[in-house]
Amino acid sequence: xxxxxxxxxxxxxxxxxxxxxxxxxxxxxxxxxxxxxxxxxxxxxxxxxxxxxxxxxxxxxxxxxxxxxxxxxxxxxxxxxxxxxxxxxxxxxxxxxxxxxxxxxx
Numbered sequence: 001x002x003x004x005x006x007x008x009x010x011x012x013x014x015x016x017x018x019x020x021x022x023x024x025x026x027x028x029x030x031x032x033x034x035x036x037x038x039x040x041x042x043x044x045x046x047x048x049x050x051x052x053x054x055x056x057x058x059x060x061x062x063x064x065x066x067x068x069x070x071x072x073x074x075x076x077x078x079x080x081x082x083x084x085x086x087x088x089x090x091x092x093x094x095x096x097x098x099x100x101x102x103x104x105x106x
Contacts, residue, residue, distance in 0.1 A: 011054060014061045015041070015081040016068070018049040024073035025049075031071055038064060047075075058084075 020028045025047050032051060033040055037060065042050035051068075053061050061082070068077040 009056065009087050010058075011056055011085045011087075012058050012061055013081075013083045013085065014053045014079060016051045016053065016065060016077050017080055018051060018068060018077045019075045020047045020049075020073050021075065022047045028071060028073050032068060035064065035067075051077075 018028065018032065022045060025043065025045065029040060029043065029049060032038060032049065037053055037055045039052050039054075040049055041052050053064055055061065061079075065077055065079060068074055
C-alpha cells in the first residue's frame with residue numbers, strides 16, 4: 001500500500017535577476033541559455049537578465065544560482081520568486097510556464 005505523500009509530485013518555479021556589465025551581457029546570456037531547465041525571459045541592455053528555473057528538485061535551484069554567481073562575468077544573481085506546485089500522480093501540473101512570457105525591459 002502506498003502512502004499518499006509518495007504519490008505527490010512537486011514542481012519548483014523560481015525567477016532570478018542576473019546582473020553583469022553591459023559589455024558582458026551577450027556572453028552571460030549565452031552561458032545561461034545553455035543551462036538545463038533555465039529560460040531567459042527578459043533582458044535590459046544595462047546588463048540585467050530575468051531568468052526562470054522550473055525543476056522537480058529544490059536543490060537544483062540553489063545549485064543553479066550558485067553556478068551562475070560563479071560565472072566570471074556575473075556580478076550577482078539573486079532569487080526574486082519561488083513557488084512550489086504540487087500534484088498527485090493522477091493530476092497534471094499546469095504551471096502556465098508554457099503559455100506566458102515576459103518580454104521587454106527589466
